[in-house]
Structure formats: C-alpha cells, structure tokens
Amino acid sequence: MLIDWFTVGAQALNFLILVWLMKRFLYKPVLDAIDAREARIAAAIADADGKTAEAAKEREEFQHKNEVFDQERAALVTQATDEANAERQRLLDDARQAADALSAKRMEMLKHEVHTLNQAIGRRTEREVFAIARQALTDLASTSLEARMADVFTRRLREMGGEVKAGLAEGLRSAPDPAIVRSAFDLPAELRADIQRALNETFSDDVRVRFETAPDLVSGIELTTNGHTVAWSIAEYLASLEKAVGELIKEPDHAQRA
Amino acid sequence: MRLSPDEIVFWHYGFLTLNATIVFTWGLMLVLAVGARLITRRLSMDLTRSRWQNLLEIIVTAVAQQIADVGLRPPEKYVGFLGTLFLFVAAASLCTVIPGYEPPTGSLSTTAALALCVLVAVPVFGIQEKGVGGYLKLYIKPTFIMLPFNIISEVSRTLALAVRLFGNMMSGAMIVAILLTITPFIFPIVMTALGLLTGMVQAYIFSILAAVYIASATRTRTRKAAQAPTT
Numbered sequence: 001m002l003i004d005w006f007t008v009g010a011q012a013l014n015f016l017i018l019v020w021l022m023k024r025f026l027y028k029p030v031l032d033a034i035d036a037r038e039a040r041i042a043a044a045i046a047d048a049d050g051k052t053a054e055a056a057k058e059r060e061e062f063q064h065k066n067e068v069f070d071q072e073r074a075a076l077v078t079q080a081t082d083e084a085n086a087e088r089q090r091l092l093d094d095a096r097q098a099a100d101a102l103s104a105k106r107m108e109m110l111k112h113e114v115h116t117l118n119q120a121i122g123r124r125t126e127r128e129v130f131a132i133a134r135q136a137l138t139d140l141a142s143t144s145l146e147a148r149m150a151d152v153f154t155r156r157l158r159e160m161g162g163e164v165k166a167g168l169a170e171g172l173r174s175a176p177d178p179a180i181v182r183s184a185f186d187l188p189a190e191l192r193a194d195i196q197r198a199l200n201e202t203f204s205d206d207v208r209v210r211f212e213t214a215p216d217l218v219s220g221i222e223l224t225t226n227g228h229t230v231a232w233s234i235a236e237y238l239a240s241l242e243k244a245v246g247e248l249i250k251e252p253d254h255a256q257r258a
Numbered sequence: 259m260r261l262s263p264d265e266i267v268f269w270h271y272g273f274l275t276l277n278a279t280i281v282f283t284w285g286l287m288l289v290l291a292v293g294a295r296l297i298t299r300r301l302s303m304d305l306t307r308s309r310w311q312n313l314l315e316i317i318v319t320a321v322a323q324q325i326a327d328v329g330l331r332p333p334e335k336y337v338g339f340l341g342t343l344f345l346f347v348a349a350a351s352l353c354t355v356i357p358g359y360e361p362p363t364g365s366l367s368t369t370a371a372l373a374l375c376v377l378v379a380v381p382v383f384g385i386q387e388k389g390v391g392g393y394l395k396l397y398i399k400p401t402f403i404m405l406p407f408n409i410i411s412e413v414s415r416t417l418a419l420a421v422r423l424f425g426n427m428m429s430g431a432m433i434v435a436i437l438l439t440i441t442p443f444i445f446p447i448v449m450t451a452l453g454l455l456t457g458m459v460q461a462y463i464f465s466i467l468a469a470v471y472i473a474s475a476t477r478t479r480t481r482k483a484a485q486a487p488t489t
Binding site for chain 2: 002003004005006007008009010011012014015016017018019021022023025026027029030031032033034036037040041
C-alpha cells in the first residue's frame with residue numbers, strides 16, 4: 001500500500017504547522033517590510049513632490065518679487081535721476097544767476113569806484129592844477145593871472161577861424177540878447193575893454209557883450225551866444241585831463257575783464 | 259525496491275509510525291522556519307538591505323505576483339497557503355542533491371496530504387469569499403445536472419494533484435537510483451540536475467493548480483473585472 005493514512009494525517013498537520021510558521025516568520029515580516037518601504041518611498045516621493053511644488057511656488061514668488069523689485073528699482077532710479085537732473089539744473093541756474101548777479105554787482109561797484117575815483121581825481125587835479133598854475137603864473141609873471149587869461153582869451157579869439165568862427169559870428173548876429181562873457185572872477189575894466197576890442201576886431205562889428213561872474217569855471221573866460229561858445233578856462237584843460245585820466249582808468253578795467 | 263520513504267520506518271508503536279517521510283518533513287520545516295526566522299530577524303525597512311532579505315523578498319513578491327496573475331486578490335491573503343505549498347515542494351526537490359535524503363514529496367502519503375489540504379482550502383477560501391450558499395451554488399452550475407460531475411471533478415483533480423506530484427518525484431528518485439546501479443558515474447548527476455528542474459516545475463505546477471482551484475471557487479463574480487484591464 002503506497003498510502004499510509006497515519007502519515008497522510010501527520011503530513012497534513014505538518015504542512016499546516018509549516019504554513020503557520022511561514023506566515024509567522026516569512027510572509028508577514030517580509031510583506032510588512034516591503035509595505036513599510038513602499039510607504040516610506042511613497043512618503044519620500046510625496047514629500048519630494050511637495051517640496052518640488054513648494055520650490056516651484058517659491059521660485060515663482062521669488063521671480064515675481066524680483067520683477068517687482070527690478071521695476072521698483074528702475075522706477076526709483078529713473079525718479080532719482082530725474083530729481084538729480086532737475087536739482088542739478090536748478091543749482092546750475094541758481095549758481096549762474098548768483099554769478100551773474102555777483103558779476104553785475106561787481107561791475108556796478110567797479111563802475112561806481114571808477115566814477116568815484118574819476119571824480120576824486122578830477123577834483124584833486126583841478127585843485128592841484130589851479131593851485132600850481134596860479135602859483136606858477138603868479139611866480140613867473142608880473143601881470144596877474146586874470147590879465148594873462150584875458151590875454152590868452154583875446155589871442156584865441158583872434159586866432160580862431162573856420163567853422164567855429166563862422167558859427168560864432170552867425171550866433172552873434174542872430175542873437176537878440178548880448179553875448180555873455182563869463183569869468184570865474186570879476187574882470188577889471190581894462191580887461192573888459194581888451195576883450196570888447198578883440199571881439200570887435202575879430203568879427204568886424206560892434207559886438208554887444210555882457211560880463212558875468214561864474215565861479216564854476218574855476219579859472220578862465222567863456223563867450224556864449226545863441227548856443228555857440230568859445231572859451232579858455234582851467235575847466236577846459238581839466239576836462240581834457242579828465243578824459244585822458246578816464247582813458248587810463250578804462251584800460252586796466254578792460255584788461256581785467258579779458 | 260522502495261517506492262516511498264514511508265517504507266523506511268524509524269520507530270513504530272501500534273498506530274503511530276515514525277517513518278522517513280515525517281522525519282525529513284520535520285527537517286525541511288526546521289530548515290525553512292529557522293532560515294526564515296534568521297533572515298527576517300533583522301529586516302531592513304530602508305532602501306538598503308541584505309542579500310538574503312533581497313532573496314526572500316524576490317521569492318515572496320514573485321509568489322504574490324503569480325497569485326495575483328491567477329486572479330486571487332488580495333494576494334497577501336493566499337500567499338501563506340499557496341506560497342508555503344510551493345516552498346515546501348520546491349525545498350523538498352532541491353534537497354535531493356543531499357546524499358541520503360529522501361524527498362517527502364516522493365511519498366504518496368505526503369502528496370495526498372497536500373492534495374487534501376488543497377481540497378479543504380478550496381471550500382474554505384470559497385466560503386470566506388462568497389458565503390456558504392454562494393460557494394455551494396457553484397456545484398450546480400451551469401445546471402443542476404452538473405452536480406455529480408462537479409463533485410467528481412473536485413475529487414479527481416485532488417487525486418490528480420497527489421498522483422502527479424508523487425509520480426514525478428518518485429520517478430525522479432527512482433531513475434537516479436536505477437542509474438546509480440547501471441552507470442554509477444556522471445550520468446546520475448545529469449539526471450539529478452534534471453530532477454531538480456522537474457522538482458521546481460512540479461512545485462510551480464502544484465501551487466499554480468491549487469491557486470487556480472481556489473480562484474475558480476472565489477473569483478466568479480470578479481471575473482469580468484479581472485478580465486477588463488487585459489482586453
């Protein structure tokens with residue numbers, strides 16, 4: 001007999017025990033380990049996916065922030081540049097205006113100084129020249145200064161010619177009033193007669209003359225009639241001196257501007 | 259001439275008999291259980307794991323995959339029974355390379371016991387899955403007339419299981435034994451190697467057939483669902 005029923009029963013029992021043993025020691029631990037590993041891998045993948053999504057989100061956010069930041073920075077830079085340009089322009093304008101004002105003021109002051117100096121020089125020169133001339137003439141001549149001046153005036157009248165003489169003759173003829181001879185001092189009668197004579201000789205006519213005293217002439221004699229004038233005075237010399245001095249003062253002024 | 263290790267009796271007391279079949283079965287059980295215990299004692303849950311653990315995982319997942327392919331789901335529920343069936347038969351065949359070893363599966367008693375286990379397991383799983391009524395209805399399908407044929411089929415296929423495995427294992431051992439007496443050198447080694455292959459194939463056939471029987475008792479309702487993804 002090939003089948004031993006006791007052995008069949010024993011083997012069936014053995015097999016069932018083996019099934020239990022294998023379940024207990026093999027399948028359950030191995031399947032549990034596989035499940036745990038798969039769960040762990042799934043968790044890791046999910047975690048990685050989550051992190052990837054999060055990273056993508058953060059990257060997007062970061063890019064967005066970067067763009068916003070760039071835009072803001074560009075706007076700020078533009079604004080700052082504009083403001084700086086405007087400020088620079090304003091400062092330049094201010095500086096230019098200030099420089100112009102300063103320059104104008106300086107020019108004004110210079111002009112004023114020149115004018116003041118001219119006046120001072122003129123006055124001083126007039127005084128000095130008058131004093132020197134008077135002193136010199138007084139010292140050198142036996143005649144008085146007034147006599148010399150009248151002498152010079154009469155010589156001038158006689159030496160006068162051309163347009164000036166014609167204009168003066170026209171003035172003397174057309175004037176309703178007598179011609180005025182002004183002097184810085186009261187002329188003596190003989191000097192007045194000399195002048196009247198010289199006039200009569202020069203213009204071949206009986207010239208009507210009225211003598212006046214004008215202290216502003218400083219020293220000298222002046223003939224005025226209907227807008228025409230012939231004169232000799234210290235003031236005249238002073239005027240030419242003033243002009244020369246003025247030229248001298250202008251020259252350094254030009255040099256300074258250049 | 260010995261046809262079965264049942265005939266090697268170590269101890270006998272009345273009804274109780276301690277023969278080579280039982281003793282070698284115990285040995286196999288010990289090796290399998292202790293080996294499994296040793297390997298699974300320090301299982302790694304991480305991505306790195308030992309080679310033995312890899313081997314066990316390959317075996318277990320391959321068995322589970324085969325069960326799932328047959329249509330039994332979830333495979334974890336059946337892997338204990340069917341996997342042990344395969345491992346026991348495979349181990350019994352593999353150990354034939356050990357001199358003096360007699361495969362317990364070369365005994366008709368053992369194969370009959372395994373076939374009886376399958377015979378019992380089929381209704382057990384079937385009733386678990388479909389209930390008593392649902393399972394019993396399978397015997398009168400497609401018509402009531404088929405009831406005796408279904409019962410005959412149930413018994414005959416169990417008998418076929420037992421005899422097929424026994425015949426293969428016994429013949430393998432027998433051929434090697436005969437060859438050893440005729441040509442003691444080289445040729446028996448080739449036949450032993452062939453016997454190993456045959457044993458593995460038999461282990462596969464036995465467990466797959468058991469899986470198919472169980473599946474036929476459990477998956478009637480899920481057949482359409484199982485076929486749907488393949489079409």
